[in-house]
Amino acid sequence: MISIKNLHASIGEKEILRGINLEIKAGEIHAVMGPNGSGKSTLASVLAGRTDYEVTQGEVIFNGKNLLDLSPEDRAREGLFLAFQYPVEIPGVSNINFLKTAVNEIRAYKGQEDMPAKDFLALVKEKQKLVELDGKLANRSVNEGFSGGEKKRNEIFQMAMLNPKLAILDETDSGLDIDALRIVASGVNALKSKDNAYIVITHYQRLLDYIVPDFVHILYNGKIVKSGGKELALELEAKGYDEIKEKFESLES
């Protein structure tokens, strides 16, 4: 699905990603954990194509294509989806109009015609139900005035609508109450298939109780310093990052 090799990225003079290697196959769920500021969102943003970051080294192959050569919109059209840690509010653009444009631009990219309005509305209904998103939210401006949890749920709703191959969920669990967490997680599980894959960025085991990862990676200081199975998350939950921090700080100095 995606193969990330020796990825380095900087913002200004500051190098934030310092050699990331990650292989993800279809059907897999990878959790990425790591202390604040370690570069998790940066990795997500670089993959999605945010231009604030400069990729200085490395390569990313996504379904046979060189991802870093693609514009952000083409990455999305190729099936990459980022659920933002901080979804953006877009006053005046209705959720529905936004999604219709997105769906149809992706279809146009694949040489398909616009989705008939009726099918589109049916799809909206179906996916809204999946994430138990209040129908009223769909008619409001994108994320405008949404509560923290509503924004996160809206991200998953969009994911459900666009049906990506690889979805990166950046702390989608933060700000969710317990019920919402369960709803979002069951939505993700319902969408999961042998043909798609997830990168789940999180700080807490809580989410991983619902979305069970095949692999867990610890990102620290711009590198993946440890990888393991789902038990690694439990271990972190128990011990925190101290051990890892000490080990790598001494290693680097």
Place this chain on the structure above:
Amino acid sequence: MIAEKTNTAQVIIDKISSTSSKVNFIDNDKLSKALLYLENKGIPTNKHEEYKYCNVDGIFKKEFKNIEQKLNSVTDINKYKLNNALTIVVVNGNYSEKLSDKLILKGLHLNAFSNLDNDGKNLIGTLANVESDAFVALNTAFCGDGFHLKIADNEQLQMPIHILYVSSASAESLVNPRNIIELGKNSEATIIEEQINIGDSKVFTNFLSEKFIGENAKLNSYTFQNEGNNGYSVNTNNITLGRYAKYDNTTITLSGTLVRNNHQVVLAAQNCEAHLNGFFSTKSNQLVDNHTLMDHQMPNCESNELYKGIVNDKSTGVFNGKIFVRRDAQKTNAYQSSKNILLSDDATINTKPQLEIYADDVKCSHGTSTGKIDEAAVFYLNARGIGRESAKKLLLNAFAQEVINKIEVEELKEKILNLFENEL
């Protein structure tokens, strides 16, 4: 400098005087005051405080060197008509009975200036002071055969009135449309004023409207300016409100090389209310300059302004919003906001709120913001597969719609939205 100023005004006076017949509906006193004012003050340059960003003298010198007044007659305006409105047509400043609809609505009275009785004539120039501004003076000196429109007391017009100001010339020309609109007490009307230029030559339109909104009357007013590259205009609106009266205006400017709007509202009685909304979109070297004045003279009144602009290329947008709260105008609520998007590094926005408050128990606020397109929003849209161009369109449309959606005449709103979207 003074000599130069006088020069432009003198050139205009000479040219127009030699080509048009003498007006007979402005009284001689006003006429001579107007000419004197023009001779003394001239056409404003950017040295004039009120025309700092709008050097009309310079534009005249550059773009209207040879005013020839070759005005075309116009025979067909059907494609500009709205389906569900009564159309009043003014061609090159003169009311055209032939092109206008029959004004069959109950309570609606229209007279061309040339048909006005003395009472009617006496209204001309009561709100627009000839000695306040060169363009008021110029219009007073040379205005066309405009019209006086009156909505009778207690009448609620069942259909919008669409006033089309058509200009058409085959050589550089200056036209001076003028009207008086009176809403009797407890009446209500929706009036759309649209300015277009359908000739193939530059026309300078110096428009002037005086609107009297009587006690408890309500005017929903829309101004749509779309004169294209050959359009240059200064548009003066002088409004006065009676007790409990309401005036709502939305001004949309989609084209015109120069568009200067002087929109002055006098809240002259208690408990009246005025809303001014504006949206403009400029390109190439266009200049759109909205100057507003909310003059709160009496207590318990409310005013609200929202002006938004999108400026591209080397164009310029100006918003200057003056709010006076006079000593007697206690319990005034006055709000003003101006928001702009710069689409190019060479585009300019100048905004200036001017609040002069002489009463102590008032609520007044203003805010202005100017920025580029929100790149975080563009990226968010990109990340959902929406390309840069469509993303920009979505965002600019949303920005514009906050104002355009205030238009309650569906047909007009759709027309403007379509024109705007096609330009994006």
